[in-house]
Amino acid sequence: MELSYFAIIIGAIFVNNVVLSQFLGICPFLGVSSKVETSLGMGAAVTFVMALSSVVTWLLQTCILEPFNIGYMQTIVFILVIAALVQMVEIILKKVSPSLYQALGIFLPLITTNCAVLGVAILMIQKELTLLQSVAFSVASALGFALALVLFAGLRERLEFEDVPVAFRGVPIALVTAGILAMAFMGFTGLV
16 A cells, blocks of 8 residues: 555654654754754754655665665665765855854764664665655654754743752753653644
8 A cells, every 4th residue: 555645744743753752863852952943953954864865775775785685784874874964964064054063063963873864764664665755754754853853942941931840950851841742742643
C-alpha cells in the first residue's frame, strides 16, 4: 500500500515526532532550546541537513550499498554523509550569519552525531520509501524537530518569569516541561 504524502508529513511532524515520540535528538533539544531565535536557527540547520542527507543516503543505499551487498556499511556511510553536510552548513552559517553561528556554538557540529538525523535516514530506508517520499519524510521530521525546539524554547523563556520552586529551577523544570510536551504530542497518535 502506497502511503500518501499527507500521511507521511502529518505522521512525521506530529504523530511520530522524532524528539517527543521517538526521543531522538534530545541533546540539542535541551541544549539549544533556551531561546526561540536559537531554536529557529538550529531547526533550519537540521532541516537543511536532513533534506540533503535523505537524498544522498537514499541514492547511496539504492545505487551502491544494496547492489553490491554491502548494506552492513550503512551506518558508517550515513554518518560520513551527515558529517560532510554539517561541515558545509557550518561554513555557510559562519559566512552568512556569524551571530547565529556563535549562538549555536558547539551544538552545530553536534548535528553530525545527532541521532535524529541518522535515525531519520535509517528509518526512511527501513520503511522502503521512494526518493520523493524519503525527502517528504525527512523534511517533515526536521520540521517536527524544529517545532518541538521552538515550542520548548518558548515555554522555557516563559518559565523564566514564573515563580518556580527553587528545587525545580533550571534543568528539573525543563525536563518536567519536556515530559508534559511529549504527553501533549501523544494526543496526535489517533490521527494517522
